[in-house]
Amino acid sequence: DGGITQSPKYLFRKEGQNVTLSCEQNLNHDAMYWYRQDPGQGLRLIYYSQIVNDFQKGDIAEGYSVSREKKESFPLTVTSAQKNPTAFYLCASSIGEKVSGNQPQHFGDGTRLSIL
Amino acid sequence: ILNVEQSPQSLHVQEGDSTNFTCSFPSSNFYALHWYRWETAKSPEALFVMTLNGDEKKKGRISATLNTKEGYSYLYIKGSQPEDSATYLCAFSDYSSASKIIFGSGTRLSIRP
Numbered sequence A: 001d002g003g004i005t006q007s008p009k010y011l012f013r014k015e016g017q018n019v020t021l022s023c024e025q026n027l028n029h030d031a032m033y034w035y036r037q038d039p040g041q042g043l044r045l046i047y048y049s050q051i052v053n054d055f056q057k058g059d060i061a062e063g064y065s066v067s068r069e070k071k072e073s074f075p076l077t078v079t080s081a082q083k084n085p086t087a088f089y090l091c092a093s094s095i096g097e098k099v100s101g102n103q104p105q106h107f108g109d110g111t112r113l114s115i116l
Numbered sequence B: 001i002l003n004v005e006q007s008p009q010s011l012h013v014q015e016g017d018s019t020n021f022t023c024s025f026p027s028s029n030f031y032a033l034h035w036y037r038w039e040t041a042k043s044p045e046a047l048f049v050m051t052l053n054g055d056e057k058k059k060g061r062i063s064a065t066l067n068t069k070e071g072y073s074y075l076y077i078k079g080s081q082p083e084d085s086a087t088y089l090c091a092f093s094d095y096s097s098a099s100k101i102i103f104g105s106g107t108r109l110s111i112r113p
Helices: none
Strands: A004-007 A010-013 A019-025 A033-036 A043-051 A052-058 A064-066 A074-079 A086-093 A113-114 B005-006 B010-014 B019-024 B030-038 B045-050 B056-061 B063-066 B074-078 B086-094 B108-112
Touching: A004 A086, A019 A113, A019 B108, A074 A086, B005 B086, B010 B019, B010 B056, B019 B086, B019 B108, B030 B074, B045 B056, B045 B063, B045 B074, B074 B086
Parallel strands: A010 A113, B010 B108
Antiparallel strands: A004 A019, A019 A074, A033 A043, A033 A086, A043 A052, A064 A074, A086 A113, B005 B019, B019 B074, B030 B045, B030 B086, B056 B063, B063 B074, B086 B108
């Protein structure tokens, strides 16, 4: 079945540690997105990528980094510079070779990150 | 930063009643408006993507309208059922950055049996 796989489901980070969240899709989608959700809030955009080897900052990119070396994969690294990383992280993808804002997003199941 | 507002924040509705809620977004440079349903312990699921002023979309008992000139969209649920209990998210993109999608904080709908 085609879909988006996020791993791990739960992740714990120690102070000062970088951690990487995985997002893989086999839908042949061009665009991929990372969102963060905090309790009582909506989804806030961290980074998005329209095409391989290119990505754009969202509204809350500070303390995060991404790469898009393959079409199928868009890993998110939460660096030690992110002072409040505890949140639920969702990855999404959509079709749209040049623009994807008018295409429905398909979401993974999310990763819940906590600080030890 | 583009701002998308949803109201109300939460809603409790009796089973069988109809309900609606609102998404407000910037009216300039409009590109697309999305609606998603997010059930507990599941991933958000796309309901509608609308691009034209006056668009109306329907999926079963759920429908949505779009007014791009005044910057709002309504989501309607007719004859609410317990399975409609979810958070409903709207999201917006504009022409200045047409792949960037900004979400509202959602309306949490609970259906009372």
